[in-house]
Amino acid sequence: MGNSVTEPATERHDPECLFCRIIAGEIPSERVHEDDLVIAFKDLHPQAPVHVLVVPREHRRDVTELAQEPQLLAHTATVASRIAADHADGDFRLVFNTGKSAGQSVFHVHAHVLAGGKLAEGEL
Numbered sequence: 001m002g003n004s005v006t007e008p009a010t011e012r013h014d015p016e017c018l019f020c021r022i023i024a025g026e027i028p029s030e031r032v033h034e035d036d037l038v039i040a041f042k043d044l045h046p047q048a049p050v051h052v053l054v055v056p057r058e059h060r061r062d063v064t065e066l067a068q069e070p071q072l073l074a075h076t077a078t079v080a081s082r083i084a085a086d087h088a089d090g091d092f093r094l095v096f097n098t099g100k101s102a103g104q105s106v107f108h109v110h111a112h113v114l115a116g117g118k119l120a121e122g123e124l
Contacts, residue, residue: 012058019055019108033083037075040083040113049116050087054079060109063096080113088115 014020021027022041029041032052043051054076060066066073077094084092092115097104 012060014059014108017059017108018106019110020059023055023057032087033079035079037072038079040079043112047112048093048114048119050084050092050113052080052083052087052113054083054111054113056109061107062098062104062109063111064098066109076111080111083113084115088117091115093119 022029031041033040040054095112
């Protein structure tokens with residue numbers, strides 16, 4: 001994959017990427033939000049009462065690459081906030097795992113929205 005400066009947005013799709021395949025509708029997901037920029041769906045292995053992934057439609061490897069597009073990063077956080085308000089009490093934890101040793105298992109940036117109940121400090 002190229003980078004966002006040299007690669008047109010229409011080519012920012014990795015046919016081998018699990019999340020790109022979910023976005024394309026090739027793999028089912030329980031979507032709770034979608035718009036032109038992101039989709040959000042329930043995590044298959046939730047770590048909190050509400051555990052939703054917010055995923056940009058265009059393939060970006062991790063949050064450091066996403067940060068090169070501040071408006072898309074801000075939109076991702078705004079959607080996370082709406083999800084927490086709609087599915088919990090509005091309080092939430094937003095987690096980006098960056099790199100294998102940090103727990104990133106799918107190398108398409110995604111924000112974990114964790115909410116619902118008390119999330120203890122130090123957990124996730």
